[in-house]
Amino acid sequence: xxxxxxxxxxxxxxxxxxxxxxxxxxxxxxxxxxxxxxxxxxxxxxxxxxxxxxxxxxxxxxxxxxxxxxxxxxxxxxxxxxxxxxxxxxxxxxxxxxxxxxxxxxxxxxxxxxxxxxxxxxxxxxxxxxxxxxxxxxxxxxxxxxxxxxxxxxx
Amino acid sequence: xxxxxxxxxxxxxxxxxxxxxxxxxxxxxxxxxxxxxxxxxxxxxxxxxxxxxxxxxxxxxxxxxxxxxxxxxxxxxxxxxxxxxxxxxxxxxxxxxxxxxxxxxxxxxxxxxxxxxxxxxxxxxxxxxxxxxxxxxxxxxxxxxxxxxxxxxxx
Amino acid sequence: xxxxxxxxxxxxxxxxxxxxxxxxxxxxxxxxxxxxxxxxxxxxxxxxxxxxxxxxxxxxxxxxxxxxxxxxxxxxxxxxxxxxxxxxxxxxxxxxxxxxxxxxxxxxxxxxxxxxxxxxxxxxxxxxxxxxxxxxxxxxxxxxxxxxxxxxxxx
Amino acid sequence: xxxxxxxxxxxxxxxxxxxxxxxxxxxxxxxxxxxxxxxxxxxxxxxxxxxxxxxxxxxxxxxxxxxxxxxxxxxxxxxxxxxxxxxxxxxxxxxxxxxxxxxxxxxxxxxxxxxxxxxxxxxxxxxxxxxxxxxxxxxxxxxxxxxxxxxxxxx
Numbered sequence: 001x002x003x004x005x006x007x008x009x010x011x012x013x014x015x016x017x018x019x020x021x022x023x024x025x026x027x028x029x030x031x032x033x034x035x036x037x038x039x040x041x042x043x044x045x046x047x048x049x050x051x052x053x054x055x056x057x058x059x060x061x062x063x064x065x066x067x068x069x070x071x072x073x074x075x076x077x078x079x080x081x082x083x084x085x086x087x088x089x090x091x092x093x094x095x096x097x098x099x100x101x102x103x104x105x106x107x108x109x110x111x112x113x114x115x116x117x118x119x120x121x122x123x124x125x126x127x128x129x130x131x132x133x134x135x136x137x138x139x140x141x142x143x144x145x146x147x148x149x150x151x152x153x154x155x
Numbered sequence: 156x157x158x159x160x161x162x163x164x165x166x167x168x169x170x171x172x173x174x175x176x177x178x179x180x181x182x183x184x185x186x187x188x189x190x191x192x193x194x195x196x197x198x199x200x201x202x203x204x205x206x207x208x209x210x211x212x213x214x215x216x217x218x219x220x221x222x223x224x225x226x227x228x229x230x231x232x233x234x235x236x237x238x239x240x241x242x243x244x245x246x247x248x249x250x251x252x253x254x255x256x257x258x259x260x261x262x263x264x265x266x267x268x269x270x271x272x273x274x275x276x277x278x279x280x281x282x283x284x285x286x287x288x289x290x291x292x293x294x295x296x297x298x299x300x301x302x303x304x305x306x307x308x309x310x
Numbered sequence: 311x312x313x314x315x316x317x318x319x320x321x322x323x324x325x326x327x328x329x330x331x332x333x334x335x336x337x338x339x340x341x342x343x344x345x346x347x348x349x350x351x352x353x354x355x356x357x358x359x360x361x362x363x364x365x366x367x368x369x370x371x372x373x374x375x376x377x378x379x380x381x382x383x384x385x386x387x388x389x390x391x392x393x394x395x396x397x398x399x400x401x402x403x404x405x406x407x408x409x410x411x412x413x414x415x416x417x418x419x420x421x422x423x424x425x426x427x428x429x430x431x432x433x434x435x436x437x438x439x440x441x442x443x444x445x446x447x448x449x450x451x452x453x454x455x456x457x458x459x460x461x462x463x464x465x
Numbered sequence: 466x467x468x469x470x471x472x473x474x475x476x477x478x479x480x481x482x483x484x485x486x487x488x489x490x491x492x493x494x495x496x497x498x499x500x501x502x503x504x505x506x507x508x509x510x511x512x513x514x515x516x517x518x519x520x521x522x523x524x525x526x527x528x529x530x531x532x533x534x535x536x537x538x539x540x541x542x543x544x545x546x547x548x549x550x551x552x553x554x555x556x557x558x559x560x561x562x563x564x565x566x567x568x569x570x571x572x573x574x575x576x577x578x579x580x581x582x583x584x585x586x587x588x589x590x591x592x593x594x595x596x597x598x599x600x601x602x603x604x605x606x607x608x609x610x611x612x613x614x615x616x617x618x619x620x
Binding site: 214220229234235 | 312367369386396397401424
């Protein structure tokens with residue numbers, strides 16, 4: 001199982017704590033954690049995964065493996081900038097979004113376009129034609145997010 | 156000037172009419188119209204641009220130039236799937252979103268992340284932390300959308 | 311018709327003269343010239359195309375349209391580094407290689423892998439299993455290169 | 466340490482045996498093996514790595530993790546076709562080419578352009594301006610290839 005955790009490269013301590021707990025739960029269940037490899041939510045999620053003995057993959061936007069946060073085991077060096085966001089979600093069987101900014105929103109949108117399930121923890125809400133779209137599955141805690149991701153994951 | 160027009164590959168006649176009018180206005184002002192090269196909003200925008208004698212570029216997701224709609228002058232064949240969305244917005248000096256689905260949302264998000272202005276006609280509304288984010292500049296008509304795009308366009 | 315002209319970003323005056331002549335011939339026949347958008351062979355080919363009133367497209371590796379040489383009409387801003395080389399050849403109906411370094415070699419290889427015809431002017435020679443591979447069509451002059459590209463171009 | 470093993474998706478039993486031995490040596494030394502994730506040389510190298518208890522990453526061109534050979538632990542699903550070749554070499558600290566066709570040649574060229582060391586086992590020979598270019602480091606056996614890759618690997 002590969003699970004992507006997505007979120008901003010800069011985040012509050014509160015958001016980082018959520019991401020770290022998500023990473024820990026993902027690793028406890030034996031899944032590989034995939035992310036964008038940088039700081040903030042990505043680093044917190046990787047740190048959590050390593051605490052639980054998991055394997056972490058960071059799909060980096062730049063050209064240097066040195067850009068990876070210290071908890072990335074396998075840095076993938078894309079050199080393709082924001083277009084790497086598609087690879088993060090497309091490589092995952094489910095995506096967990098923790099808060100997030102516009103980069104995260106692009107990942108949510110790519111995942112939903114591609115039919116990959118997205119679970120959200122305190123993340124974007126999307127409205128079109130005067131109604132909220134309900135394709136992001138909402139979770140109230142890291143544990144619930146991971147449970148929902150498992151239930152929805154694609155094979 | 157290069158202006159991107161983004162929107163869904165399948166759209167209502169009403170949305171197509173908006174896109175066609177946007178394409179026409181873009182071409183009238185002498186700009187090159189960039190889009191994803193497929194049907195729906197992309198095709199309507201290209202058709203409008205050609206009515207006004209403009210030049211159209213279609214940045215295609217697949218591997219065949221035959222995928223381009225008949226109003227694309229220059230098909231760019233990326234073979235990179237959804238990751239081509241980044242190229243559409245990154246190549247533009249301003250982006251005009253006409254309605255749209257999740258692919259369009261990914262383009263809006265990429266543009267805002269990259270600091271490229273986005274003008275919206277009846278498009279997504281985005282909420283984070285209980286508030287609507289106001290980074291998409293709203294327009295009420297195709298003409299207003301194009302005028303706002305010109306005012307905001309980057310050089 | 312879209313024809314790609316590929317070659318190094320730094321080149322001798324002699325190689326530039328070949329590239330310029332190729333660009334001129336491509337434009338004279340009404341084709342769009344596609345290239346990597348930078349200097350050297352790319353710039354010389356675009357300059358030639360503009361002398362003959364042609365249209366030029368530069369598929370740039372970086373994130374700024376300012377990277378384009380002054381003879382590029384339509385800059386495509388990929389931000390994807392060397393991976394943009396695939397787009398240059400994949401968008402073309404035939405490829406003309408003028409001398410070139412390793413970047414050019416990657417484009418030749420991608421084109422041959424994808425089944426896109428490659429005409430070479432003083433370019434790489436490739437040996438495998440003790441024999442020279444003959445998939446690059448050799449031309450002795452810019453005019454011959456363009457004639458051969460036309461004869462081989464895919465539709 | 467991440468080492469890329471590159472080669473054709475279809476190969477002779479003799480070439481597969483070389484690739485398998487390379488994969489085994491790479492894993493014995495504790496490195497992660499990165500490849501394009503498909504059959505032929507890629508599959509043989511992954512099989513060798515798994516025999517020695519290593520970790521394998523397959524950077525796939527298509528949109529499905531099902532495309533990965535059975536010895537890939539971590540499939541990266543790029544959906545970007547041939548452009549994924551750049552990611553394979555860019556993610557590695559050294560590249561070992563085992564024979565190979567035009568796809569492999571594109572990877573060799575990208576690596577040399579990016580300054581990533583390439584060790585070759587019975588692979589392409591490249592001539593420019595009437596001389597053979599010597600940038601591919603030749604090895605006579607899988608063991609020698611892996612030793613040379615280690616000596617040259619970038620940090």
